[in-house]
Every structure is written in structure tokens, then in C-alpha cells.
Amino acid sequence: MAKILHVxxxxxxxxxxxxxxxxxxxxxxxxxLNSIVINNSDTIVKDWLVEVSxxxxxxxxxxxxxxxxxxxxxxxxxxxxxxxxxxxxxxxLDDFSEKLINLGWPLSYLTDGLQAFRRVTIxxxxxxSEKVDxxxxxxxxxxxxxxxxxxINQLVNEYSGSWEHIVSLQRVALQELSAPLxxxxxxxxxxxxxxxxxxxxxxxxxxxxxxxxxxxxxDVVLIDITGVPVVDTMVAHHIIQAAEAVRLIGSTCILxxxxxxxxxxxxxxxxxxxxxxxxSSLRKGFQxxxxxxxxxxxHEKGSDEGIESLLDSLNGE
Amino acid sequence: xxxxxxxxxxxEWDIVGARQIGREHAKxxxxxxxxxxxxxxxxxxxxxNIYLYADTGKICFEIINxxxxxxxxxLAVDNGPGIADISQVMEDGFSTSxxxxxxxxxxxxxxxxxxxxxxxxKGTEIRTVKWVRK
Amino acid sequence: MRIPILKLHNYLLxxxxxxxxxxxxxxxxxxxxxxxxxxGATGVVIDLTSxxxxxxxxAKVLGDVVTMSDLxxxxxxxxxxxxxxxxxxxxxxxxxxxxQTALDLEQGLIxxxxxxxx
Ligand SMILES: Nc1ncnc2c1ncn2[C@@H]1O[C@H](COP(=O)(O)OP(=O)(O)OP(=O)(O)O)[C@@H](O)[C@H]1O
Ligand SMILES: [Mg+2]
Numbered sequence: 001m002a003k004i005l006h007v008x009x010x011x012x013x014x015x016x017x018x019x020x021x022x023x024x025x026x027x028x029x030x031x032x033l034n035s036i037v038i039n040n041s042d043t044i045v046k047d048w049l050v051e052v053s054x055x056x057x058x059x060x061x062x063x064x065x066x067x068x069x070x071x072x073x074x075x076x077x078x079x080x081x082x083x084x085x086x087x088x089x090x091x092x093l094d095d096f097s098e099k100l101i102n103l104g105w106p107l108s109y110l111t112d113g114l115q116a117f118r119r120v121t122i123x124x125x126x127x128x129s130e131k132v133d134x135x136x137x138x139x140x141x142x143x144x145x146x147x148x149x150x151x152i153n154q155l156v157n158e159y160s161g162s163w164e165h166i167v168s169l170q171r172v173a174l175q176e177l178s179a180p181l182x183x184x185x186x187x188x189x190x191x192x193x194x195x196x197x198x199x200x201x202x203x204x205x206x207x208x209x210x211x212x213x214x215x216x217x218x219d220v221v222l223i224d225i226t227g228v229p230v231v232d233t234m235v236a237h238h239i240i241q242a243a244e245a246v247r248l249i250g251s252t253c254i255l256x257x258x259x260x261x262x263x264x265x266x267x268x269x270x271x272x273x274x275x276x277x278x279x280s281s282l283r284k285g286f287q288x289x290x291x292x293x294x295x296x297x298x299h300e301k302g303s304d305e306g307i308e309s310l311l312d313s314l315n316g317e
Numbered sequence: 318x319x320x321x322x323x324x325x326x327x328x329e330w331d332i333v334g335a336r337q338i339g340r341e342h343a344k345x346x347x348x349x350x351x352x353x354x355x356x357x358x359x360x361x362x363x364x365x366n367i368y369l370y371a372d373t374g375k376i377c378f379e380i381i382n383x384x385x386x387x388x389x390x391x392l393a394v395d396n397g398p399g400i401a402d403i404s405q406v407m408e409d410g411f412s413t414s415x416x417x418x419x420x421x422x423x424x425x426x427x428x429x430x431x432x433x434x435x436x437x438x439k440g441t442e443i444r445t446v447k448w449v450r451k
Numbered sequence: 452m453r454i455p456i457l458k459l460h461n462y463l464l465x466x467x468x469x470x471x472x473x474x475x476x477x478x479x480x481x482x483x484x485x486x487x488x489x490x491g492a493t494g495v496v497i498d499l500t501s502x503x504x505x506x507x508x509x510a511k512v513l514g515d516v517v518t519m520s521d522l523x524x525x526x527x528x529x530x531x532x533x534x535x536x537x538x539x540x541x542x543x544x545x546x547x548x549x550x551q552t553a554l555d556l557e558q559g560l561i562x563x564x565x566x567x568x569x
Binding site: 207241 | 529530531532533534536537538540541546547552553554555558559
């Protein structure tokens with residue numbers, strides 16, 4: 001990670017070359033350089049703000065309001081300085097990164113900002129120095145790195161930690177979402193399938209489907225594939241298997257939401273949907289399900305509510 | 318490999334015994350009810366094949382505990398006539414006994430890993446594994 | 452072991468409560484056919500709610516018993532097949548295509564009555 005961030009930076013390229021020699025003295029901060037930076041924080045901050053605003057126009061932060069962007073920049077730079085003063089990672093840094101994570105700011109805002117900070121600070125110190133030999137240069141680079149790198153590491157860790165957390169949460173959510181069963185009416189249940197179906201998910205769907213049929217005592221289940229983007233032979237195979245298993249446990253499946261392109265693929269691929277009833281829309285499928293359970297829609301004068309509106313809301317049309 | 322436990326298949330009733338033991342193992346390892354049924358059914362198929370075609374043999378179980386996954390390993394061994402054409406018996410519907418011919422191809426689908434080693438006149442060994450779903 | 456077969460009007464009701472071994476299954480096939488013959492029953496419900504394993508052999512026996520009963524003029528409905536069992540059958544490639552099913556015994560009887568009245 002750190003290497004990639006360094007690539008475009010001229011000074012750092014030098015630094016990488018000379019790092020081998022420097023390592024023994026690496027951890028210590030140079031008091032003198034330290035105080036140059038702290039005493040000139042106003043200038044450095046000003047230069048830095050100019051730098052970060054340059055990037056602002058065509059990137060992720062362009063959607064953020066001017067005020068928020070500025071106040072965040074101020075806070076950011078304060079956090080950086082306080083970590084210099086206290087010589088280490090501070091709780092301000094934790095709080096700040098947590099806040100940005102929650103607000104959904106990208107990690108690159110922080111890493112770009114810190115790289116800009118690195119450049120600005122190095123340039124500033126060098127401009128203040130009387131003579132720039134390689135010894136002095138490496139001292140400066142080392143000091144700035146020792147300052148900036150831990151902050152970057154800390155931020156990257158925080159961010160990736162939160163990503164992992166989010167990914168694991170999403171996995172659980174997805175599994176729950178994977179195959180919800182909606183008992184719309186006595187003996188009629190709907191299972192809307194959304195998203196891509198792979199073998200693992202197909203198994204889960206089948207299990208949920210069958211358990212749900214038993215639980216809701218469903219005579220008819222409507223499997224709605226409107227939300228399945230691609231129906232290939234594999235997906236069709238899984239759906240057929242689910243429908244057959246439903247038949248074995250004593251219920252009936254109606255496959256609904258067959259879009260034109262899905263009908264085409266099914267026929268072109270030579271998939272035999274056999275004797276499973278299919279319907280183009282959930283609405284038609286639901287009507288068929290009502291008939292199969294010996295019910296029908298009765299129109300009453302003055303009441304367009306009821307089943308009709310239920311059907312409409314089912315279709316979302 | 319030393320298997321934890323083996324069940325001899327000598328009589329028809331041993332088929333039921335083998336699958337019951339297999340189900341208990343599966344339950345203990347943490348398989349869900351559906352996978353328990355898959356495993357018990359696979360064992361039933363393998364044990365019946367031994368009983369029908371090789372007369373006697375055994376079914377052995379081994380619990381696999383790896384760092385990142387758990388599973389049940391099932392081994393079916395007999396010293397029967399062996400299988401001459403393995404690809405043929407793996408076809409759905411092939412049977413020499415008037416059965417459905419669903420057994421072996423079915424076991425392959427029920428389980429996650431499946432291997433047959435067989436030599437005519439010497440016997441048959443089928444190794445199959447099911448992994449616990451995460 | 453023998454599986455009990457109950458008679459209710461024109462129907463025969465069977466609830467299989469044990470882990471079916473091969474001999475019991477074959478015995479059941481014979482018992483059911485002779486009972487259909489003796490009683491002249493026109494419908495049969497076989498409830499499998501308590502059965503937690505159906506392998507290819509038992510599936511064949513059940514499929515055969517349905518076809519045989521049909522030949523003898525009795526419609527058969529299988530009821531209460533457990534989800535885990537259904538999924539296993541699908542994996543085995545057994546679909547029991549010509550067999551009628553229902554969720555439970557009661558539904559099975561309703562289905563029979565509808566079919567026989569048609
Ligand atoms: N252990 C074995 N030794 C020798 N031959 C075997 C063995 N197991 C299977 N076979 C052969 O492989 C064929 C296919 O076996 P498979 O279990 O798939 O079907 P089946 O036993 O004939 O019918 P089903 O299992 O559906 O009742 C058998 O008919 C038999 O000829
Ligand atoms: Mg077999």
C-alpha cells in the first residue's frame with residue numbers, strides 16, 4: 001500500500017533509495033526540524049489548503065459543499081499537527097477517521113491529503129534550509145515520513161476494518177434477503193427472487209422455499225423472477241429443481257415475471273419448463289393462484305380497494 | 318488412514334444401521350437437517366450397493382477437521398466383483414438390477430467430493446466427502 | 452415389521468412411522484395391493500410426514516406402488532414429504548413425475564375426493 005502511494009512523488013523516490021542507510025536512526029524525530037514545522041504551521045497549512053483545493057474540481061469531493069469541505073480540511077490538518085505535537089497516534093485521529101468513515105468520505109481524500117501534506121512540508125523545510133546536502137535531505141524526508149506514515153497506516157487500518165465489518169454485515173443481510181417468503185393470503189405465498197443465482201444461493205433458496213411452504217401451509221407458491229437479471233441454463237435448472245421439490249412436498253409452483261428476453265432464452269436454450277405453470281406477471285400469476293385455490297376476484301360497486309389494489313401494489317406498476 | 322468408525326454390511330438391516338450412524342456423525346459435526354438427509358441417503362445408496370452387488374463390505378466414517386472447514390468423509394469398501402466400466406455406472410438410469418440406476422450418480426450429486434476406485438474381480442472402494450456449509 | 456393400513460369409507464390411509472428398510476417396504480407393497488384388492492378401495496393416501504429418508508430403492512418401491520395401485524383402480528396421493536427428503540430426491544434425480552402429492556393427510560383426502568368426483 002505505502003509503496004503505491006509513493007510512486008508519483010519525486011522526493012520520496014529519493015527517500016526509498018537511501019532508506020537502507022537511514023533505518024537505524026529512523027524512529028527518532030529531529031527536534032529542530034520538528035520545531036520548524038510547528039512554528040510555521042500557518043504557512044504550511046495555507047500551502048496545504050491550496051494543494052488540496054486543486055484536486056477538488058473533478059473528483060469525489062466536488063459534490064461536497066464548500067463549507068463542509070473547508071471545515072473538514074481544517075479539522076484534518078489540526079489532527080495531523082496534534083499528532084506531530086504529541087508525537088504519535090492520537091484519539092483525535094481515531095475520532096476524525098471514524099467520523100469520515102461514517103460520513104462516507106473516501107479513503108483517498110485522507111491519503112491524497114496526507115501525500116499533499118508530505119510534499120508541502122518537505123518543500124517548506126527545504127526552502128528554509130541554508131544548504132541542502134543529501135544528509136540533510138534524508139533527515140528531512142525521514143522526519144516527515146515518521147510523522148505521516150503512521151497516520152496513513154492508522155487510517156488505512158481503520159478504513160479497511162470498517163470495510164470488512166460492512167462486508168460481513170452485508171453478507172448476513174444478503175443471506176436473509178436471499179429468499180424472503182411472503183404469505184400474501186391464506187395458502188398463497190410469494191417468493192420474489194432478486195439478483196444473481198449461483199449454486200450456493202440456489203440451495204439456500206430451495207431450503208427457504210420448502211420450509212416456507214410447510215410453515216405457511218401454502219397450496220400455491222409464486223416464484224417471481226422479475227428481479228433475476230440473467231436466466232441461463234444453470235439458473236433455469238435450479239428453478240425447475242425448486243419447482244419439482246415444491247411439487248414433491250405437495251404444493252404447486254407458478255413461475256412468474258417471465259420477461260420477453262427470458263422467454264426467448266428459455267426457448268433458445270431448449271430448456272423444458274415442463275408442466276410448470278408460468279405467467280408473465282405477478283398479477284396474472286396471483287389470479288391463477290386464486291383460481292387454483294378456488295377463489296376469485298369479486299368486483300364490488302364503489303370499492304375498488306381490496307384485492308385489486310393489493311394486486312396493483314404487488315406489481316408495483 | 319485410520320477411520321474412526323466402521324459399520325460392516327452383511328445383512329440388509331445393516332443398511333439402516335449404517336445410515337443412522339452416518340446421520341449421527343453428520344449431526345454432531347454441525348450439518349443442517351437437509352445435509353443430514355443428503356448424507357444419510359448417500360450412505361444408504363452405497364451400503365445397498367454393497368449388499369446387492371458385493372454381498373459384504375463396510376462403510377467407514379471420518380470427521381475432517383481442517384483450519385477453515387469441517388466435513389465428513391465416508392468410505393465404502395467391498396471385495397466384490399468390482400465395476401468394469403465406471404463411466405457407465407455413473408450414468409443416470411444405468412442399472413444391472415432393475416433399479417432406478419439413481420444410486421451412484423445420485424451420491425455424486427448429494428456429496429461434495431466423490432471418487433471410485435474399482436478393479437474387476439477385486440472389489441470397489443468409493444470415497445466421498447461432504448463439507449459443512451458456512 | 453408391518454405397516455398398518457386403515458380403511459375409511461372408500462379410502463385406505465397409511466401413515467408410515469418408521470425408518471423404512473427394504474423388507475418392510477416390499478412387505479408394505481404387497482399388503483397394500485392385497486388390501487386394495489379385498490376392499491375395492493378407490494383412493495389411497497400414504498402419509499410420509501415421519502419419514503426422514505427416502506433413498507432410490509424406497510423411491511422405486513413407492514413409485515411402483517403408485518403405478519400398481521393405479522392399475523388396480525385406486526388413485527394414490529403421497530403426503531407430508533419433508534423438505535429435506537424432497538431435496539434429496541431431487542439430487543438423486545428422482546422426480547416421481549406421475550405421483551400426486553399433497554401437503555398433509557387432510558389435503559390428500561381432499562385431493563382424492565376432487566379427483567374421483569371429476
Ligand atoms: N459395490 C459395487 N460392486 C459392484 N458393482 C456395483 C457396485 N455398486 C454399483 N455397482 C453397479 O453399478 C450399477 C449402478 O449402481 P446404482 O447404485 O447407480 O444403481 P442401482 O443400484 O442399479 O439402482 P438404484 O441405486 O437406483 O436402486 C449397479 O446396477 C451395479 O451394476
Ligand atoms: Mg444402487
